[in-house]
Structure formats: C-alpha cells, structure tokens
Amino acid sequence: MHETSLVLSMCAQIRELAQKEGAQGVATITVRIGELAGVEFEAFSFAFEVYKKQDPFFAQAHLKIEKVPARLRCLLCGHETQAQGLTPCPACGQWGLEPITGKELDLLKVELILPEEGKDHV
Amino acid sequence: MCDHCGCETHQHHEPQEQKLKEIELEKSILAANEQVAQKNREHFRNKGIVVFNLISAPGSGKTSLLEATIEALKDEIPIAVIEGDPETERDAERIRAKGVPVVQITTGGACHLDAQMVHRAFHQLEGQDFRLLFIENVGNLVCPSSFDLGEDIRVVLVSVPEGPDKPVKYPASFIKADVFCVTKADLLPYFDFDPEEVVRNAKRLNPKLRTFVLSVKEPESLKEWINFLKEMAAQRA
Ligand SMILES: Nc1nc2c(ncn2[C@@H]2O[C@H](COP(=O)(O)OP(=O)(O)O)[C@@H](O)[C@H]2O)c(=O)[nH]1
Ligand SMILES: [Mg+2]
Ligand SMILES: [Zn+2]
Ligand SMILES: [Zn+2]
Ligand SMILES: [Zn+2]
Numbered sequence: 001m002h003e004t005s006l007v008l009s010m011c012a013q014i015r016e017l018a019q020k021e022g023a024q025g026v027a028t029i030t031v032r033i034g035e036l037a038g039v040e041f042e043a044f045s046f047a048f049e050v051y052k053k054q055d056p057f058f059a060q061a062h063l064k065i066e067k068v069p070a071r072l073r074c075l076l077c078g079h080e081t082q083a084q085g086l087t088p089c090p091a092c093g094q095w096g097l098e099p100i101t102g103k104e105l106d107l108l109k110v111e112l113i114l115p116e117e118g119k120d121h122v
Numbered sequence: 123m124c125d126h127c128g129c130e131t132h133q134h135h136e137p138q139e140q141k142l143k144e145i146e147l148e149k150s151i152l153a154a155n156e157q158v159a160q161k162n163r164e165h166f167r168n169k170g171i172v173v174f175n176l177i178s179a180p181g182s183g184k185t186s187l188l189e190a191t192i193e194a195l196k197d198e199i200p201i202a203v204i205e206g207d208p209e210t211e212r213d214a215e216r217i218r219a220k221g222v223p224v225v226q227i228t229t230g231g232a233c234h235l236d237a238q239m240v241h242r243a244f245h246q247l248e249g250q251d252f253r254l255l256f257i258e259n260v261g262n263l264v265c266p267s268s269f270d271l272g273e274d275i276r277v278v279l280v281s282v283p284e285g286p287d288k289p290v291k292y293p294a295s296f297i298k299a300d301v302f303c304v305t306k307a308d309l310l311p312y313f314d315f316d317p318e319e320v321v322r323n324a325k326r327l328n329p330k331l332r333t334f335v336l337s338v339k340e341p342e343s344l345k346e347w348i349n350f351l352k353e354m355a356a357q358r359a
Binding site for chain 2: 002006009012013036116
C-alpha cells in the first residue's frame with residue numbers, strides 16, 4: 001500500500017500551495033496516473049478517501065484520476081502501439097518495445113476554495 | 123463519484139457561494155521525494171560512490187547476495203550497506219558480521235524506503251570510506267519501485283521458488299530497473315522455472331536490463347555479477 005505514501009505526498013504539496021494562496025479548503029484534485037506507474041487506481045482512491053476523513057482541509061475534496069494507457073515504441077523501427085503486456089512489435093515483428101507513456105504519476109491541477117470575503121459582487 | 127450519492131459529478135453539492143480558484147501544477151506527485159533523491163544522487167557522485175537499490179519480495183535472497191558480494195569484494199573495494207528490510211531484523215547484524223559499515227533504517231512499517239530515509243542513513247555513514255553502497259529495500263517487489271532513492275543502479279531480484287511469472291505480473295518493477303537477478307539458481311532442478319525464458323520476458327519489457335542468474339551456494343555463478351560491480355566501481359573512480 002505505497003498508495004498511502006503517494007496520497008500523503010500529494011496532499012502535503014497541495015496544502016503548501018493552498019496556504020500560499022490563502023485557501024480554506026480544496027474542491028477538486030486532478031491527477032494523471034499511467035498504467036505502468038505501479039500504482040493501483042483503486043488503492044489510490046481508497047487511500048485518499050481514508051486521508052480525507054482525517055484532514056478537514058480536504059473534507060470537500062473530490063479526486064479525479066486521469067488514467068494514461070501505455071504507449072510503446074519499437075526500438076528498431078520506431079512504430080508506436082498501444083499493445084499491452086508482452087508482445088513483439090506489430091509492425092516489424094521484432095521484440096523491443098519501449099514505453100513512451102504510461103509511467104506518469106502527476107498532480108495536474110487543483111481547485112482551491114477561497115475565503116468568503118471575495119464573493120461580494122456577481 | 124462522490125461519497126454521498128455515488129454520482130459521477132459532484133457539482134450539485136458545491137454550495138453556490140464558494141469561490142474557487144483553479145491552479146495548474148503539472149508536477150510529479152512525488153516531487154518532494156524526487157528533489158531529495160536528486161540531492162542524494164549529486165552527493166554520491168561527488169564522493170565517487172556507486173549506489174545500488176535492491177528490490178525484491180521478502181526472502182528472495184537480497185541479504186544473502188550482499189553477504190556473498192562483500193565476501194568476494196571486501197579486499198578490493200570498500201563497501202557500505204543501508205538496511206531497510208524490517209522483515210528480518212538480523213539483516214544488519216549479518217552484514218556487520220562481514221566487517222562492513224551498515225546503517226539500519228527503521229521504516230515504521232512503511233512498505234518502501236524513500237529518499238529522505240536514505241539521506242539520513244547516509245549521514246550516519248559519514249567518515250566511513252567506501253566506494254560501493256548497497257541499499258537493501260523493504261521486502262516488497264512492487265511498492266519500492268515508485269520511489270527514487272538517488273541510486274545509480276536499481277536491481278530487481280526474483281528467486282527461483284517464487285516462480286517464473288513475476289516479470290509478466292509486475293511489469294512496472296522491471297521497466298524501472300537497470301539490473302535483474304534471478305537468485306537461488308541452485309534450486310532450478312526442483313522447480314518449473316526456465317531462467318532463459320524469465321530473463322527473455324524481462325528483457326522484452328525492458329530491453330536495457332542487465333541480467334544475471336545467481337546462487338550464493340555456487341560461487342562460480344557470482345563471477346559475472348562481481349565483475350559487473352568492479353566495472354561500475356572503476357567507471358566512477
Ligand atoms: N538455496 C538457496 N537459498 C538461498 C540463496 N540465497 C538465499 N537463500 C535462502 O533464502 C532465505 C532468505 O534469504 P535472505 O537473503 O534473508 O532474503 P532477503 O529477505 O531478500 O534478504 C534464507 O534462508 C537464505 O538462506 C541461494 O542462492 N540458494
Ligand atoms: Mg534481507
Ligand atoms: Zn505498499
Ligand atoms: Zn518494429
Ligand atoms: Zn543532509
């Protein structure tokens with residue numbers, strides 16, 4: 001369950017940013033996680049739900065996970081494919097596909113909740 | 123999906139008066155760890171130390187391989203070890219008995235080491251003279267692979283009794299490794315484990331992997347590994 005560590009690291013980053021911005025909470029967190037990142041999407045969401053219950057600052061936060069499929073490029077012919085698991089290059093038949101996407105583990109954006117005083121006009 | 127009603131969006135739960143501000147980050151979730159790892163890496167480079175991060179399930183033979191490696195190299199290349207495996211508290215003792223400096227990290231139940239833990243452990247080795255540093259990660263094939271420690275070379279180990287399907291089941295661990303060791307090769311006669319096939323599968327996932335088939339019971343099998351370590355130490359010298 002290193003997903004718990006990932007959530008802690010993510011929330012620490014967000015909190016730091018939120019403090020700079022004078023925010024009072026977090027509305028949305030968008031992350032991008034690749035299929036080859038070694039992270040269980042379910043475990044990550046679960047770890048976040050657990051964390052939320054302990055940290056009121058994140059009580060309202062909604063987590064969005066953008067899943068990135070693995071794209072592989074043939075080291076020999078350069079062909080790109082979305083093929084999964086162990087497979088030779090569909091174009092030239094040789095082995096040697098290198099991942100070009102799928103290893104992402106990124107915090108893309110956050111939506112912070114700012115204090116009420118800013119809402120005087122519409 | 124939200125907690126309250128299981129809906130796909132949660133827009134309708136937001137009180138209208140909330141003022142929101144969206145901020146684009148595009149940063150690694152592990153940015154903090156990566157920063158420390160990078161510092162570690164620079165630090166090791168400046169000192170001319172080559173650092174190895176050993177990752178495997180518990181019991182795959184990390185400590186045994188370290189013992190055999192120290193035995194083979196200790197008169198030639200000074201070595202130090204950072205022990206992060208809490209499964210076997212005696213690991214640090216086993217290494218110390220071989221006469222090399224060792225620091226035990228207490229992870230407090232974590233399933234992986236992180237760069238900060240290694241940074242602290244490294245400070246405890248200050249004043250010691252060594253060229254190769256081995257970090258034995260927590261016994262877990264999956265979790266440690268997300269955390270850069272600042273190592274030069276990441277070694278993934280799978281022992282023969284664990285079965286041949288590990289590269290296929292846990293591709294992420296192999297994709298991020300530099301070296302793959304099949305361990306306990308002396309047990310090959312007793313298991314359905316074709317080392318060539320396993321190595322081939324691992325290389326198909328990661329064509330750049332260096333691979334070794336090892337047994338601490340068969341010193342002959344360690345030669346290539348030992349030569350590789352000597353090469354690495356010579357390159358950094
Ligand atoms: N037969 C055999 N057993 C081994 C070998 N290497 C380790 N072992 C045994 O496997 C068990 C776990 O080894 P250890 O080095 O503690 O694994 P670690 O948890 O990865 O550090 C011990 O009982 C070792 O004696 C090997 O090459 N051959
Ligand atoms: Mg051990
Ligand atoms: Zn874990
Ligand atoms: Zn091709
Ligand atoms: Zn320091």
